[in-house]
Amino acid sequence: MSDSTMIWHNGTLKPWHEATVHVSTHALHYGSSVFEGERVYATPDGPQFFRLADHTRRLFASARVYGIDVGYDEAEIDTACREVVLASGLPSAYVRPLVFRGAGGLGVLPKDESAVEVAILALPWGSYHGDAREQGADVCVSSWNRAAPNTFPSWAKAGGNYLNSQLIAMEARRGGYAEGIALGCDGMLSEGAGENIFLVLNGTLVTPPTSAGVLVGITRDSVITLARSLGLRVEERELPREALYYAEEVFMCGTAAEITPVRSVDRMTVGKGGVGPITRALQEAFFGLFDGRTHDAWGWLSPVGDTGAASAAEARASLVEATA
Structure with a gap:
């Protein structure tokens, strides 16, 4: 610099x-x-x-x-x-x-x-993940888990917490993936190395709860708010790993990642591939905040x-x- x-x-x-x-x-x-x-x-x-x-x-x-x-x-x-x-x-x-x-x-x-x-x-x-915002990212489920409850407080955005994130991200990159998705200590879905995660299941937007070892993301909260303003049904609930393979759409979100669609998980195509309609609608609502298309209510x-x-x-x- x-x-x-x-x-x-x-x-x-x-x-x-x-x-x-x-x-x-x-x-x-x-x-x-x-x-x-x-x-x-x-x-x-x-x-x-x-x-x-x-x-x-x-x-x-x-x-x-x-x-x-x-x-x-x-x-x-x-x-x-x-x-x-x-x-x-x-x-x-x-x-x-x-x-x-x-x-x-x-x-x-x-x-x-x-x-x-x-x-x-x-x-x-x-864009944190480059052209993945338009094409979708290829991700994997990591062998590294998020910390158990009452060990490292996941709600706190602390530097030490991100040693775990580094392990997840490095493993993903070694395998040729853009990012890794971590499971919690109970084997349920948690989050990415530096992003929260959302799935579309039967037309409903679903995300792991804040008790799943995830950071209580501000972009995550923004996505939930925008989704409800668009009339989408949103649920926060526990999700098994296989939900990633059943999902019609998957995307990651965070300040750096913004809203990044997931194209494949463990080399299995998500839904029909590309950017799904719900992910696209949320991207347009989110980025519309910054070019005037979305009213900042x-x-x-x-x-x-x-x-x-x-x-x-x-x-x-x-x-x-x-x-x-």
Whole structure:
């Protein structure tokens, strides 16, 4: 990354190469971090965050589970997210707020509870699974399971949880698949390495419940809301592995993945192949939020900022000067 890429780090905007941490950082050794992934979309009304307040709320909830004091309030984090996008001059972006235990002793329990750092990155990021949004992704059921209940809290979006996701994703890639789907410790469907999953069974949209070791996804909630607004029947219930092979349609969703159809599971074609009609309708409703085709009845969009006549570059220059 070039120095024109700015990072908000502990209250200050810094060039990319200056946002550094010490090698004794607790999160490096023990995964003691919580984070969010957020999207900014280029809309007819300028760059807009999608559900920024909901992401920030979950960030603080995740930190609370692990006893991490963020050190800022939610409004301050929202403002910082906007600042770093403006400072980087991005019309659309993937934004990553990260809260982590910083430098200190090497014990599992951190010695200094105040040594918490906060960083926010904003990067250009297209479709997570490339052309799979139109063609569908080929996925597999992983041999790795999600953690059992009352082990790792799946509702918290914590860095350590994603070691399991890495195993699932690496196994899938070694097998020539775009992604892996994990089962829970009970053998029932859970989620993808970094996505929630939906199936269409007999015309009903079905997804595993939040008790199935899944992240309570904000895009997942958005899909359920959009589906019901389209008059679709939605169910959250336990699903066996074979439901993937019975389904007329399957898709994955998440901030990075957005809504990505699944073309095949374990090299078995899903339904008639391609993008099914319900998946397509949901894609159109979702992406329509960002080009004006779908009315934002839920207040999910919020502007990055009002720079008036100033260009993104001017906004970036003024912010950098203010924090110099």
